[in-house]
Amino acid sequence: MARITRPVWAIRCLVSGCKTLFEVAMLEEGKQQEVICPSCGEHYVYPPKQEDEQQ
Secondary structure (H helix, E strand, C coil), X not given: CCCCCCCXXXXXXXXXXXXXXXXXXXXXXXXXXXXXXXXXXXEEEECCCHHHHCC
């Protein structure tokens, strides 16, 4: 049986043909990580910064 070793967020891929829901590790405030969708390989920077969301 698997055991969660750190808190995680669930995010959904935004590619129209994919929409896969996958988990990413929660990071400390102010840090970002690059994540890759396990199904289609799309790259995301997570979590998005405030100024990225407003564009």
